[in-house]
Amino acid sequence: MASKIFVRPISIAFNAFRNYSSSSKLVDVSINDKTGIATVTMQRPPVNSLNYELLIELNGAFQDLGSKKIKGAILTSSLKTIFSAGLDILEMYKPKPERANAFWTSLQDTWITIFNTPYPTVAAINGHSPAGGCLLSLACEYRVMVNNYTIGLNETKLGIVAPFWFVASMKNTISNRESELALTSGRLYKTDEAFKVGLVDETAENKEDALAKAEKFFSRFDAVNPIARFLTKQELRGKIVKVGRKTFIYKIFRKFQICMMTRI
Numbered sequence: 001m002a003s004k005i006f007v008r009p010i011s012i013a014f015n016a017f018r019n020y021s022s023s024s025k026l027v028d029v030s031i032n033d034k035t036g037i038a039t040v041t042m043q044r045p046p047v048n049s050l051n052y053e054l055l056i057e058l059n060g061a062f063q064d065l066g067s068k069k070i071k072g073a074i075l076t077s078s079l080k081t082i083f084s085a086g087l088d089i090l091e092m093y094k095p096k097p098e099r100a101n102a103f104w105t106s107l108q109d110t111w112i113t114i115f116n117t118p119y120p121t122v123a124a125i126n127g128h129s130p131a132g133g134c135l136l137s138l139a140c141e142y143r144v145m146v147n148n149y150t151i152g153l154n155e156t157k158l159g160i161v162a163p164f165w166f167v168a169s170m171k172n173t174i175s176n177r178e179s180e181l182a183l184t185s186g187r188l189y190k191t192d193e194a195f196k197v198g199l200v201d202e203t204a205e206n207k208e209d210a211l212a213k214a215e216k217f218f219s220r221f222d223a224v225n226p227i228a229r230f231l232t233k234q235e236l237r238g239k240i241v242k243v244g245r246k247t248f249i250y251k252i253f254r255k256f257q258i259c260m261m262t263r264i
């Protein structure tokens, strides 16, 4: 584990990114060769619900960017009014145990990858972002959200208990008190409400505005050593990932959830 942590930022310093662009069915990745900023776009109509295949592609995209010399990555959506509707309900409806296990693992791996990137990340939230959609944005370092949409961890409203790493991601962003109020009530915040509590860092008029603000965020690090930056990020986020990834409790919790899912 430790070797991974220390090798990655060094390796990115030796890789060029020029003229990179790759598009799979569900995720488009492009790197602007002038700014060095990557844009990862989810494109799974109608609502970018997170199924196994989308998660695998997302995880791969963010991992690949770790080997390129980028200034930062923006996560956004190709859809007009939806960032992501969260987990694909169909993945949770009477799944085969192997699929449920693979799905759940892919969700957690994707969260860990995005939460832990050596490069800075911004979610340009250009539409509704409930539940798992909110989780993806929380994994990024900064959130810019277009006005008049909704975001939040609304699991309790659906009769679901948000896993503790969802909760930890929320608590990493807003206060413990606000997290408690939000999660227990399954609150979905409007953009301006989310801004008031710090769930989003900036609001935007439209997607273009959100992307412009996201790009501006990266310039904060122009005079910052990228390795020092990454190690500091790890210092702040490492414990949450460790709890999310390794604990016995997590394994039990996953078994319990898969068990619940396969019985519904």
Ligand SMILES: CCCCC/C=C\C/C=C\C=C\CC(=O)SCCNC(=O)CCNC(=O)[C@H](O)C(C)(C)COP(=O)(O)OP(=O)(O)OC[C@H]1O[C@@H](n2cnc3c(N)ncnc32)[C@H](O)[C@@H]1OP(=O)(O)O
Pocket: 046, 047, 049, 081, 082, 084, 085, 086, 087, 088, 089, 090, 092, 093, 128, 130, 131, 132, 133, 154, 155, 158, 160, 161, 162, 163, 257, 260, 261, 264
């Ligand atoms: C089942 C429980 C098992 C127990 C599991 C135990 C533990 C799980 C732990 C954690 C769970 C994680 C959290 C999640 O992410 S759960 C998913 C939560 N998502 C939501 O609550 C969002 C629901 N969707 C919406 O609110 C709206 O659809 C949305 C605002 C995103 C968009 O609204 P709009 O009016 O534009 O579009 P719709 O007409 O509503 O939808 C279009 C189309 O898309 C389908 N759809 C919507 N959301 C999902 C989804 N999450 N998964 C799959 N499909 C979705 C919707 O049904 C429509 O389909 P169709 O009718 O056109 O065929």
